[in-house]
Amino acid sequence: MTTFSEDDNDRFLQLMSKLEDGPKRFQMVSKEMSDYTPEQLSNHWNDYLDPELSYRNFLTIDEKRFIINMAPYYNKSTAIRDKVCWKELRNDLRMKYGHLHPIKRIRNVWYNRKKRYYRAARAAKKTAKTASDTVDPPSIDLDVTSRISIASLLNP
Template sequence: MPLFDDTSKNIILNFKIQHGYDSNDYVGISRLIPPFTPKQIRHFWTNILDPRLNHSCLDKEEEDYTVTWIENRVLNGPINWGELINDIQQRFGKLRPKNKIKNFWYSRLRRHQNDQYSYYHS
């Protein structure tokens, strides 16, 4: 994926300001910056550029909430990350990037799997 330069970032921000932050017209934005696909623009917006995003580290309460939330739903099929993000925002007042939550969960999962492997193979 090519890197977004300052001009591309400004085009995306201005479009979102004009059409609303919750606008999902990534096809329209991609027409303004042709090297990028709508999917690349959406990913960049929802994980990096959206000014409402809180990029700081998750605090202990958010981590605990995420673990409990996922463990209570994991048997019902795939994790609905969008629903979890909305629940975290409502509960803690922080809009988190989807990748931050997913990275926390999967790194925690790997850490626990490695701990179990070490326990049984030591």
């Protein structure tokens, strides 16, 4: 993985300021900066260099709730359950709360919450399993009247 140097960042910012906001701008920049793919440039821009990014190190509780509650509605594919359109969610988060956060930070909130949920479910399942292992089996009532005598089986 190629990391961005200060010179690369300066050059990238220069090229982005010259280009209009368009769908192919990262492809055009990648032609000028051949060390990086358009996807790498897009991710670096959206997570680090975009001048509109909020540099607060945290999201408020309301912003986290918004992400957790709304991420399933931004699912673009019914076949892939985790294909959330983070860019749209980020824009709506900005419209509602006024801060543009890095996509990486928004994804981390969602996946950390999901990981915590699955760990809790796994722990609950494990404790339920161990609880069922320690439960005494039902007692068998050995009542004298319920016994069948061997003699009655041998003599029809």
